[in-house]
Amino acid sequence: EPEVTQTPSHQVTQMGQEVILRCVPISNHLYFYWYRQILGQKVEFLVSFYNNEISEKSEIFDDQFSVERPDGSNFTLKIRSTKLEDSAMYFCASKGDRGSNQPQHFGDGTRLSIL
Amino acid sequence: SQELEQSPQSLIVQEGKNLTINCTSSKTLYGLYWYKQKYGEGLIFLMMLQKGGEEKSHEKITAKLDEKKQQSSLHITASQPSHAGIYLCGALNYGGSQGNLIFGKGTKLSVKP
Numbered sequence: 518e519p520e521v522t523q524t525p526s527h528q529v530t531q532m533g534q535e536v537i538l539r540c541v542p543i544s545n546h547l548y549f550y551w552y553r554q555i556l557g558q559k560v561e562f563l564v565s566f567y568n569n570e571i572s573e574k575s576e577i578f579d580d581q582f583s584v585e586r587p588d589g590s591n592f593t594l595k596i597r598s599t600k601l602e603d604s605a606m607y608f609c610a611s612k613g614d615r616g617s618n619q620p621q622h623f624g625d626g627t628r629l630s631i632l
Numbered sequence: 633s634q635e636l637e638q639s640p641q642s643l644i645v646q647e648g649k650n651l652t653i654n655c656t657s658s659k660t661l662y663g664l665y666w667y668k669q670k671y672g673e674g675l676i677f678l679m680m681l682q683k684g685g686e687e688k689s690h691e692k693i694t695a696k697l698d699e700k701k702q703q704s705s706l707h708i709t710a711s712q713p714s715h716a717g718i719y720l721c722g723a724l725n726y727g728g729s730q731g732n733l734i735f736g737k738g739t740k741l742s743v744k745p
Contacts, residue, residue, distance in 0.1 A: 521674075550732060560675070560720065562732040573732055608674060612731065620665055621733060625674040 519543045523609050523624035530599055531632055538594045538627045540609030548612040549592045550621060551584065553577070553605040560608065566592065596629075604631045634659045636721055638736035645711050646744050653706045653739045655721035661701045663724040665733065670717045678706075678719075708741075716743045 522541045530536045542549050551563040564574040566584055583595045592611075596603055606628050610621040635658040645651050655664070663682055667675040679688045681697035681704060688695050692709045708715055718740050722733040 523674075548731065552733075559737050560722075560733075560735040562725065562734065565732050575732075610675075619731075620677045620680050621731070622677060623667070623675040626672075628672070 521609055521611055521622050521624035523607075523627050525627060526625065527628045527630070529630045529632065532601055533598050536596050536599055536629065538596075538607050538609075538629070540592045540594070540624055541590050542592055542609065542611030543613075543622055544590070546611035546613050546622075548572075548614070548621075549584075549586070550610040550612075551594045552608045552610065552623075554608065554626075555602075555605045563594070563607075599629075599631045601631050604629060634723065634725065634734055636723055636734060636736035638719075638721060638739050640739060641737065642740040642742070644742045644744065647712060648710055651708050651711055651741070653719050653741070655704045655706075655736055657702050657723055659702070661697065661704070661723050664697055664701075664704045665722040666695050666704070666706050667720045667722060668717045669720055669738065675720060711741075711743045713743045713745055716741055 524539045549566040552560050553563055554560045562575050564578045564584055565572045581597045585593050606626045608626045609624045612619050612621045637656045639654045665680050666678040668678055669675050679695045684699040684701045686697045694707045697704045718738040720735050720738045722735045725732050725734050
């Protein structure tokens with residue numbers, strides 16, 4: 518069964534450094550999402566992406582964050598200057614179409630640790 | 633903004649026992665999703681409910697959405713160790729337009745052999 522893949526599974530970075538998290542969504546999906554989960558807290562929406570542009574973003578997704586789909590398969594989340602509070606599990610998800618009856622499929626996540 | 637409350641927060645059951653997890657929304661639900669998360673892994677889609685009174689089953693797991701579309705329950709019959717994990721309910725964000733989801737805090741299920 519097709520799945521969303523994320524790399525790396527664990528990223529350790531010094532505070533202030535840039536980090537790029539990578540995702541390969543399911544190949545025929547059109548809608549892409551990033552969520553994060555701080556340890557012990559809820560999964561929170563960050564950003565949605567469709568037709569090569571951001572379609573919606575949360576308050577968390579400030580100027581330090583950016584997303585890109587550099588080619589036909591990868592979907593990346595960049596954090597420009599990481600802070601301690603960016604430490605979290607980051608999940609990528611994709612969905613086939615806009616219909617509300619389509620579930621989002623999630624990757625296994627990237628655990629980001631900021632030192 | 634919409635909030636999802638799950639209960640209980642954690643649950644320990646003996647293998648073979650039935651259990652129910654609840655998810656209550658502060659607003660009408662227009663799409664309710666149940667996911668399972670194993671520690672350190674991603675979210676696995678289980679079921680989606682949309683219509684009031686809807687009920688869906690997959691293997692030993694049944695999910696229901698009440699008529700008012702503000703509460704959903706997940707019922708596991710004859711639990712097995714493979715059912716252990718964190719169960720999350722997610723809902724289409726009331727104010728979102730692109731189908732982003734909001735989630736409850738999750739219910740951690742442990743099944744004792």
